[in-house]
Amino acid sequence: MSLQVENLTVYYQTLRGEVHSLEHANFNLGDGEIMGLAGESGCGKTTLGNSLIYLAPPMKFIEGQVALDGEELPVWDIERMNEFRFKKISIIPQYAMNAMNPTRKIGKMISELLQSRKINYKELLSVIKERLDKVKLPHDVLNMYPIELSGGMKQRIVMVLSTLLNPSLLIADEITSALDVSTQKSVAEMIVKFRDCGCMKSVIFITHDVSILYQIADSIMIMYAGQLSEKASKETIIHSPLHPYTKLLISSLPKVGVKHSEKKLTGIPGTPPLLLNPPVGCRFRDRCPLAFEKCLETPPFVEIEQGHFLACWKEGAPYA
Amino acid sequence: MGRYFRRKLLIYLLTFFVAVTLDWCIPRFMPGNPIDILISRAGLRGSAVQTMYDYYTRVFGLDQPIWKQYLNFWASLFKGDLGISIYLFPTPVSKVIAGAVPYDLFLLIPSTLLSWIIGNNFGAFAARSKQLDNTLLPFSYILSATPYMWLGIILAWAFCIVFRIFPLAGGYSFAMKPNLSFAFIGSLLSHWVLPFLSLFIVQLGGWAIGMRNMIIYELESDYSHYLKTLGSPNRLIRKYAFNNAILPQITGLALKLGEVVAGALATEVVFAYPGIGYLILQAIHNEDYFLLQGCFLFIIIGVLAANFIIDIVYLLVDPRMRAGMQGETA
Numbered sequence: 001m002s003l004q005v006e007n008l009t010v011y012y013q014t015l016r017g018e019v020h021s022l023e024h025a026n027f028n029l030g031d032g033e034i035m036g037l038a039g040e041s042g043c044g045k046t047t048l049g050n051s052l053i054y055l056a057p058p059m060k061f062i063e064g065q066v067a068l069d070g071e072e073l074p075v076w077d078i079e080r081m082n083e084f085r086f087k088k089i090s091i092i093p094q095y096a097m098n099a100m101n102p103t104r105k106i107g108k109m110i111s112e113l114l115q116s117r118k119i120n121y122k123e124l125l126s127v128i129k130e131r132l133d134k135v136k137l138p139h140d141v142l143n144m145y146p147i148e149l150s151g152g153m154k155q156r157i158v159m160v161l162s163t164l165l166n167p168s169l170l171i172a173d174e175i176t177s178a179l180d181v182s183t184q185k186s187v188a189e190m191i192v193k194f195r196d197c198g199c200m201k202s203v204i205f206i207t208h209d210v211s212i213l214y215q216i217a218d219s220i221m222i223m224y225a226g227q228l229s230e231k232a233s234k235e236t237i238i239h240s241p242l243h244p245y246t247k248l249l250i251s252s253l254p255k256v257g258v259k260h261s262e263k264k265l266t267g268i269p270g271t272p273p274l275l276l277n278p279p280v281g282c283r284f285r286d287r288c289p290l291a292f293e294k295c296l297e298t299p300p301f302v303e304i305e306q307g308h309f310l311a312c313w314k315e316g317a318p319y320a
Numbered sequence: 321m322g323r324y325f326r327r328k329l330l331i332y333l334l335t336f337f338v339a340v341t342l343d344w345c346i347p348r349f350m351p352g353n354p355i356d357i358l359i360s361r362a363g364l365r366g367s368a369v370q371t372m373y374d375y376y377t378r379v380f381g382l383d384q385p386i387w388k389q390y391l392n393f394w395a396s397l398f399k400g401d402l403g404i405s406i407y408l409f410p411t412p413v414s415k416v417i418a419g420a421v422p423y424d425l426f427l428l429i430p431s432t433l434l435s436w437i438i439g440n441n442f443g444a445f446a447a448r449s450k451q452l453d454n455t456l457l458p459f460s461y462i463l464s465a466t467p468y469m470w471l472g473i474i475l476a477w478a479f480c481i482v483f484r485i486f487p488l489a490g491g492y493s494f495a496m497k498p499n500l501s502f503a504f505i506g507s508l509l510s511h512w513v514l515p516f517l518s519l520f521i522v523q524l525g526g527w528a529i530g531m532r533n534m535i536i537y538e539l540e541s542d543y544s545h546y547l548k549t550l551g552s553p554n555r556l557i558r559k560y561a562f563n564n565a566i567l568p569q570i571t572g573l574a575l576k577l578g579e580v581v582a583g584a585l586a587t588e589v590v591f592a593y594p595g596i597g598y599l600i601l602q603a604i605h606n607e608d609y610f611l612l613q614g615c616f617l618f619i620i621i622g623v624l625a626a627n628f629i630i631d632i633v634y635l636l637v638d639p640r641m642r643a644g645m646q647g648e649t650a
Binding site for chain 1: 541542543545546547548549550551552553555556560563564567637638639640
């Protein structure tokens with residue numbers, strides 16, 4: 001197991017109270033696993049990703065344990081985490097296109113960053129060039145300013161930079177969201193390529209686009225309103241999901257061969273609850289076609305089959 | 321590159337033309353007549369008044385039609401002739417200004433540069449910690465909102481009247497004649513301290529606030545955040561933030577330096593400090609067209625030159641400007 005997360009709970013401190021953005025997250029990530037993390041906006045995907053690497057106010061650590069390669073991560077301690085960041089755990093942020101200092105040449109910025117982490121830039125230069133080849137960028141970019149590159153190129157540089165020290169875990173946060181479809185695919189494929197050649201061990205690929213996960217992920221985890229709903233292999237989630245939310249989510253994707261002019265795509269009626277004072281029990285209850293009295297209690301996220309985790313009273317009942 | 325400078329130069333020339341035209345118009349639109357003041361000061365009576373009036377009007381070229389006066393003005397401007405001061409008749413304007421400019425440079429360059437350097441560092445420092453920010457920032461706001469004149473009067477009252485440490489007025493002791501002795505230089509310095517302080521203190525607050533806001537903005541930017549998630553120490557992040565936040569401050573500094581030749585009117589009036597600001601006030605009092613014109617011309621040239629220099633400095637310090645320029649010529 002490369003990553004083990006137990007009972008991780010993170011709130012946002014706001015003037016109106018605590019926002020329960022991530023509650024009791026329990027999951028594992030195997031070596032070399034690319035896990036897709038999907039869910040609608042505001043369901044806590046980014047909160048989960050950020051809390052693993054940079055848990056800063058207004059985020060507030062409540063409880064939980066995180067272990068990476070068997071070593072405990074002090075996620076609640078901003079200072080102590082510095083030792084792990086970049087070297088063991090790294091991130092390609094949502095804003096990758098603006099992630100570089102606009103007034104420094106890219107090579108200079110990388111060297112200053114490495115120096116500040118007491119790593120020799122010259123020794124790593126050959127690795128950097130090799131990785132630039134992998135993402136099909138000329139070595140010249142090191143002598144350029146970020147403004148001279150396109151958004152996609154900047155994103156690929158951030159990808160190279162974030163994975164430079166071969167971290168055990170890479171968090172890729174919505175890295176395909178701002179791209180056109182063909183670039184999306186090539187970026188996704190590069191993530192797989194990087195994993196295959198050992199640039200990083202495992203990946204959490206955060207996205208709201210389930211279709212891209214189908215192409216690159218090994219497993220998919222679905223979140224809803226700050227809680228984990230279901231985690232299973234890609235095939236299971238796509239073809240035989242159990243959680244009612246997963247089912248509705250998958251069924252609302254367009255399918256090949258279906259004429260949607262004849263058969264309208266259905267969405268999920270209703271909206272997610274506000275997380276400032278979230279309802280007790282299962283948070284999908286109000287929109288769930290299967291809800292019953294038991295759903296007033298929070299369902300546990302349990303393994304019902306090998307590698308298949310589920311948080312639902314009804315669908316989980318036959319396996320209990 | 322060449323095209324960029326040609327276009328800039330054209331814009332500056334146009335601005336210069338319009339500004340100088342306004343400069344010529346404004347004194348002439350003032351009510352009153354400078355010749356009357358000159359005559360009354362001479363205490364003439366009877367027919368001599370009319371004779372002298374005609375003489376002066378001819379000497380200053382005020383008898384000619386207004387369009388001709390305007391053309392004459394441009395013609396003599398290119399010859400470097402700014403006319404003769406009415407108030408200090410018959411000293412040429414250029415000589416009057418040349419006598420005042422050293423005082424301005426001596427007063428304003430140190431106060432502007434020092435307040436800029438200290439204010440920027442102070443603002444960047446305050447942005448680091450909440451406590452500093454909460455205590456020093458309101459103080460800076462009060463400083464920057466203080467009128468120069470009011471602070472000048474307070475300083476003059478405290479140090480000249482109550483404590484009697486510094487002299488109250490003038491550029492040097494009235495009992496002395498300018499010479500190169502230690503006594504005279506000492507007198508210059510002791511007259512310089514209070515105007516300097518009043519300018520320095522007010523400007524310091526403004527620079528500090530500007531820098532503090534820019535630093536906070538930069539520290540919240542995406543690149544700062546990315547560096548933090550990569551575990552970079554605060555030192556590097558602050559360095560980047562400072563380097564980027566200083567850019568708008570450079571523009572501000574250039575504009576301020578351009579105004580240096582304008583003197584600091586309020587401060588110079590309070591301390592009767594013999595710079596350009598003080599001259600402007602005297603020129604207005606005496607309806608001295610030529611002196612007023614000359615002072616404003618100096619300001620116009622100063623502001624334009626500073627702007628032009630800053631255009632070039634920006635090309636050197638901000639790669640984004642360079643890239644934009646290359647795109648333009650390509």
